[in-house]
Amino acid sequence: GQNIDQPTEMTATEGAIVQINCTYQTSGFNGLFWYQQHAGEAPTFLSYNVLDGLEEKGRFSSFLSRSKGYSYLLLKELQMKDSASYLCAVRDHNTDKLIFGTGTRLQVFP
Amino acid sequence: DTEVTQTPKHLVMGMTNKKSLKCEQHMGHRAMYWYKQKAKKPPELMFVYSYEKLSINESVPSRFSPECPNSSLLNLHLHALQPEDSALYLCASSQETGNSGANVLTFGAGSRLTVL
Numbered sequence: 001g002q003n004i005d006q007p008t009e010m011t012a013t014e015g016a017i018v019q020i021n022c023t024y025q026t027s028g029f030n031g032l033f034w035y036q037q038h039a040g041e042a043p044t045f046l047s048y049n050v051l052d053g054l055e056e057k058g059r060f061s062s063f064l065s066r067s068k069g070y071s072y073l074l075l076k077e078l079q080m081k082d083s084a085s086y087l088c089a090v091r092d093h094n095t096d097k098l099i100f101g102t103g104t105r106l107q108v109f110p
Numbered sequence: 111d112t113e114v115t116q117t118p119k120h121l122v123m124g125m126t127n128k129k130s131l132k133c134e135q136h137m138g139h140r141a142m143y144w145y146k147q148k149a150k151k152p153p154e155l156m157f158v159y160s161y162e163k164l165s166i167n168e169s170v171p172s173r174f175s176p177e178c179p180n181s182s183l184l185n186l187h188l189h190a191l192q193p194e195d196s197a198l199y200l201c202a203s204s205q206e207t208g209n210s211g212a213n214v215l216t217f218g219a220g221s222r223l224t225v226l
Binding site: 097105 | 114150151152153154155158166198200207213214215216217218219220222
């Protein structure tokens, strides 16, 4: 089975940096995804990690450590529009299912 | 076209009604998915179709019946639903299932279902 944990809520200030952590346990890891979801809207893809290390995409970066079952999403130069839920999702190698974590609701204040 | 289109956006139905949710993509994706999302919860996988064949059914009650008429369309037929089935139903598609980094899911905006 799988277990994916994220903090429920986080707050940050406009212009700051925030790190959203995700820990997971899975019987067969085959990639970790981060999605952003604004209230009432579809999740949108942010990043994908399958090997250890840091993937950078503009203001967003994602890190993976497979040995620790750990990932984080780093958001720099926060903007008000970054207020959203951030979903960590793990693909299981054995079942090929993409399973989502509980999600982290980020609120950015002026 | 890089979108997944879902209709209707909102649906209100009684417990004895029969209705359908529709999903369409024209990205040439061969895998399509139904997820259910309750408020403030993550999406939960319901069904996966791969090359128009049902490959995963997450023990979903039979009052939900998926259908994949062709590679671009995915339907979810609803019958005799319960109030607790009220949720946002998300459709997604990907190039394929399987172990590939290219297998990124693209989601539709969802159909918000209310069962009275």
